[in-house]
Amino acid sequence: MPREYRTIQEVAGPLMLVKDVENVKYDELGEIELPNGEIRRCKVLEINGSNALVQLFENSAGINLAESKVRFIGRSMELAVSDDMLSRVFDGLGRPKDGGPEIIPEKRLDVNGTPMNPAARNYPSEFIQTGVSAIDGLNTLVRGQKLPIFSASGLPHANLAAQIARQATVLGKDEQFAVVFAAMGITFEESNYFIESFKETGAIDRTVMFVNLANDPAVERIATPKMALTAAEYLAFEKNMHVLVIMTDITNYADALREVSAARKEVPGRRGYPGYMYTDLATLYERAGRKKGSDGSITLIPILTMPEDDKTHPIPDLTGYITEGQVILSRELYRKGIMPPIDVLPSLSRLKDKGIGEGKTRADHANTMNQLFAAYARGKEAKELMVILGEAALTDIDKLYAKFADEFENKYVSQGYETNRTIEETLEIGWELLRILPRSELKRISDEYLDKYYEK
Numbered sequence: 338m339p340r341e342y343r344t345i346q347e348v349a350g351p352l353m354l355v356k357d358v359e360n361v362k363y364d365e366l367g368e369i370e371l372p373n374g375e376i377r378r379c380k381v382l383e384i385n386g387s388n389a390l391v392q393l394f395e396n397s398a399g400i401n402l403a404e405s406k407v408r409f410i411g412r413s414m415e416l417a418v419s420d421d422m423l424s425r426v427f428d429g430l431g432r433p434k435d436g437g438p439e440i441i442p443e444k445r446l447d448v449n450g451t452p453m454n455p456a457a458r459n460y461p462s463e464f465i466q467t468g469v470s471a472i473d474g475l476n477t478l479v480r481g482q483k484l485p486i487f488s489a490s491g492l493p494h495a496n497l498a499a500q501i502a503r504q505a506t507v508l509g510k511d512e513q514f515a516v517v518f519a520a521m522g523i524t525f526e527e528s529n530y531f532i533e534s535f536k537e538t539g540a541i542d543r544t545v546m547f548v549n550l551a552n553d554p555a556v557e558r559i560a561t562p563k564m565a566l567t568a569a570e571y572l573a574f575e576k577n578m579h580v581l582v583i584m585t586d587i588t589n590y591a592d593a594l595r596e597v598s599a600a601r602k603e604v605p606g607r608r609g610y611p612g613y614m615y616t617d618l619a620t621l622y623e624r625a626g627r628k629k630g631s632d633g634s635i636t637l638i639p640i641l642t643m644p645e646d647d648k649t650h651p652i653p654d655l656t657g658y659i660t661e662g663q664v665i666l667s668r669e670l671y672r673k674g675i676m677p678p679i680d681v682l683p684s685l686s687r688l689k690d691k692g693i694g695e696g697k698t699r700a701d702h703a704n705t706m707n708q709l710f711a712a713y714a715r716g717k718e719a720k721e722l723m724v725i726l727g728e729a730a731l732t733d734i735d736k737l738y739a740k741f742a743d744e745f746e747n748k749y750v751s752q753g754y755e756t757n758r759t760i761e762e763t764l765e766i767g768w769e770l771l772r773i774l775p776r777s778e779l780k781r782i783s784d785e786y787l788d789k790y791y792e793k
Contacts, residue, residue: 339408346388348397351556352600353379355407358389364413364449367391372404378430379407380414380556382601392597394430394556413449416564417442418571422545423515426532429549429561448563450570450624459627461661464692465581465636468504468757469497471679471750472686474767475706476664479692480507480579481627483637483660485587487653489646492666495527496754497677498583498640502531503540504757505581512632513578516544519565521558522551522589545572555593562590566624566635573633580635582625587618587641591652607651615655622659662686675751682714698760701786705767708781709745712774716742734778741773768793 346354353369365381377400383390391407416431417440426435431448433439461481467473478484488494502516518535520528528548535541545568549561562584569580584590591610598611606612625637639660643653646668657663667680693702716738723731723739731739749766752758758766768790771779776791 339410342407342409343403343405345400345402345405345407348400348402350600351393351397351554351597352382353391353393353397353400353407355389355391357387358409359387361389361409362413365409366412366414367407367409369393369400370406370408371399372401373399375399381409390601392556392600394554396554413447414560414563415445416448416567417445418568419443420576422568422572424542424544426546426548427564429521429547429553429557429564431547431564434548446567446571448560448567449620450563450567452620452623453626453628457629459629460691461627461634461636461688462691462697464508464697464760466504466506466508466760467501468759469500469677469679470752470758470763470766471677471681471684472501472664473698473758473760474702474749474763475681475689475709476662476679476684476686477689477692477698478505478636478638478686479688480636481625481634482662482686482688483622483625483639484662484664484686485653485656485660486638486640486664486666487648487656488640488642488666489668490642490644492642492668492671492678493676493754494585494640494642494666495523495530497666497679498585498638499531499534500677500754501638502544502581502583503535503538507579508760513576514543515572515578515580516540517547517565517569517572517580517582518544519547519549519562519582519584521549521561521584521586522553522593523548523586524551551589555596558590558593559597562621566621569635570624573635574628574631575633577632579633582635582637583640584621584637585640587639587656588644588652591618610651614651615658618655619659622656661688670746670750673746675746676753677750679750681710681750682717699764701782701790702760702764704782704786705764705771708771708779709749709767711781712738712741712771712778713745716740716745734775737774741770744773745770 344356346356367379369377378394379391382392428434461479463480465478547565549558569582572578573580595610625635627634662685664684665680670678719735719739
């Protein structure tokens, strides 16, 4: 039976000090009952002798020190999981938000999860088709990979996230595929956009959504990704599904972490973020992957907006250390009307060579990928020269490369948010663009593929 305490000593913002408590543990959940019977939730942040410092999930307005009471419920935060979670929308603490019934849990899982033993991990090697050429063709996503999208404020990362969530599939095998979508600190209209977009296309049937809005408490924002990953682990490792987890926006999560850290008067690190932010992000990202002996897998696409478009800012910087590459959205391409504005040159998927080739995509994939990168890079150089020296200074071959760069952006990268391209279509568009250049320039593609595809 949880014991009740009427020993609230002080309340300061989201924090509350309770004196003379017994057997209360760090991270334990509690309930505060106000004089009018209203119940609010909190969790233990710090234990000092018989004093407990607790943090409120809701606001602290109306708490009366003398008449409010606190109960500690003896467990840390848990998520009730079952098959019925698919097609449902929850808030950041795992409570139904779509007007549907409560979940009847098959079990309750601790949201902090258990770290995956590195020795029990399987190497990611299977191709995931997102239907987006700039990702599938050039920065391939592999099952079990962590591939963040680095965006900036005002860029259409929400459209790209919704597109990937709707379109992503594992090719060839008839395996169960699910999407877990976690939104942190987003506006109501953004959240509405995602929900409607999934409903329209029927993708909601295989999606579990956790939505924490901008006006919800910061503590809930910190719990949201953990809730989502707990649901993903359950679906992947107990129900053998292939789960794609999309989290937006990690920047709001890190800001909530900073807010809570400041309230606890911790020593700040870079730009005021807590010194343990690297560890904290790693405990989230590292929950993705494939396990030996389990058919399921978790693939993670965290989305973050880089403050001031700066990729050396602590959030993208630390994320880049932990994940296997990044997809970068570019303001310059966005201004040109390229959709999605993926800048393929600084983007990178460190596992792409593991997920492409014969039996996975197509034998010519690696060759054409390298050739497209090289030709686009040279085309951009030619265009820069043209700006400085004028078109007359370019050789004929440079002009072809400049034309290639424009066509590449308009046909290959820009495909809109409704187009779902198969990997064959993506490779064909690549060959079509390479035919702009004379065969002698395609030095990165072996003759057998040139004979087969270039001469078509």
